[in-house]
Amino acid sequence: DIQMTQSPSSLSASVGDRVTITCRASQSIAGYLNWYQHKPGTAPKLLIYGASNLQSGVPSRFSGSGSGTDFTLTIGSLQPEDFATYFCQQTDTTPFTFGGGTKVEIK
Amino acid sequence: QVQLVQSGGGVVQPGRSLRLSCAAPEFTFRSYDMHWVRQAPGKGLEWVALISFDGSNQNYADSVKGRFTISRDNSKNTLYLLMNSLRAEDTAVYYCARQYLTMIVVVPHFDYWGQGTLVTVSS
Numbered sequence: 063d064i065q066m067t068q069s070p071s072s073l074s075a076s077v078g079d080r081v082t083i084t085c086r087a088s089q090s091i092a093g094y095l096n097w098y099q100h101k102p103g104t105a106p107k108l109l110i111y112g113a114s115n116l117q118s119g120v121p122s123r124f125s126g127s128g129s130g131t132d133f134t135l136t137i138g139s140l141q142p143e144d145f146a147t148y149f150c151q152q153t154d155t156t157p158f159t160f161g162g163g164t165k166v167e168i169k
Numbered sequence: 170q171v172q173l174v175q176s177g178g179g180v181v182q183p184g185r186s187l188r189l190s191c192a193a194p195e196f197t198f199r200s201y202d203m204h205w206v207r208q209a210p211g212k213g214l215e216w217v218a219l220i221s222f223d224g225s226n227q228n229y230a231d232s233v234k235g236r237f238t239i240s241r242d243n244s245k246n247t248l249y250l251l252m253n254s255l256r257a258e259d260t261a262v263y264y265c266a267r268q269y270l271t272m273i274v275v276v277p278h279f280d281y282w283g284q285g286t287l288v289t290v291s292s
Contacts (some may be wrong), residue, residue: 063231096278098214105264105282106206106214112276149214153277156228158204160214 064088064152068161074169081137083164085150090130094154097126097135100163101146109148110135140166171196171281173265178286181255191248191265191283199223199243202268204279205250207261217263218250233259255290262287 065088075081085095097110108117110126113133123138137144145168150161177189191203205217218239219228227239238251248265263286266279 094276096276098279100214105284106266106279107282108278108280111271111278111280112274115271115274115276117278117280151214151216151279156216156219157230158216158219158277160206160216163213 063157064091064155064159066150066152066159066161068148068150068164070164071162072165072167074167075140076169077140077142079140079169081140081144081166083135083148083150083166085128085133085135085161087131087133087152087154091152091154093129094152095126095128095133096151096153097124098149098151099144099146100149106149137166171267173267173281173283175263175265175283175286178263178288180289180291182292183256183290185255186251186253187255187288188252189250189263189265189286189288191250193246193248193267196267196281198241198246198248202277203239203241203248204266204268205239205248206264206266206279206282207259208264208285209258209261212261215261219268220248252288255288257290260288260290 067086093113095113098106100106114126147163147165174192220239236254240249265283267281269280
């Protein structure tokens with residue numbers, strides 16, 4: 063199975079900060095990488111698919127980059143509604159594994 | 170807005186069975202591969218199972234293989250997860266999700282999710 067490792071596992075940031083989350087795959091997955099936002103009690107929300115493609119309706123402050131084994135999710139200017147947990151997911155090969163998550167908390 | 174409506178969760182004893190349902194009334198259900206994903210308390214997301222659009226192929230996480238069965242009824246626009254021989258470690262919120270592919274970026278991704286249903290395995 064492909065292992066997905068996210069870092070950091072948590073971070074504290076202030077509104078307006080630029081936030082970067084990284085995700086590393088245990089083997090090359092080309093661009094088969096997606097990012098989701100998850101808030102307690104709600105369904106996960108797709109942010110980025112194919113490493114860098116912004117899902118319709120998602121604010122442009124979210125962006126993704128990377129290919130192969132190393133990927134990044136960036137929030138350009140953190141907003142109050144962005145405090146949540148973020149997961150990467152590879153869909154190169156089943157099982158479609160998720161990273162362990164990065165919890166973004168208010169500083 | 171696509172709505173996936175889940176039902177069937179609850180409390181069940183170890184070793185017993187439970188079936189989850191996921192109804193998808195608002196899109197061409199039969200055109201899409203579908204998945205189940207779960208989140209145990211305090212843990213991250215875990216992919217559980219996949220079924221192809223026509224039901225001809227299924228794939229499972231090792232943790233549930235041989236115990237869980239994913240199926241679908243395209244005439245009823247409904248996805249199912251039959252969970253047998255349940256264990257305490259199967260306790261989680263279970264989500265159904267639709268797999269989507271764009272014509273330009275052919276990378277599977279989960280664009281719509283159910284609201285989640287809690288399964289608690291406890292004696």
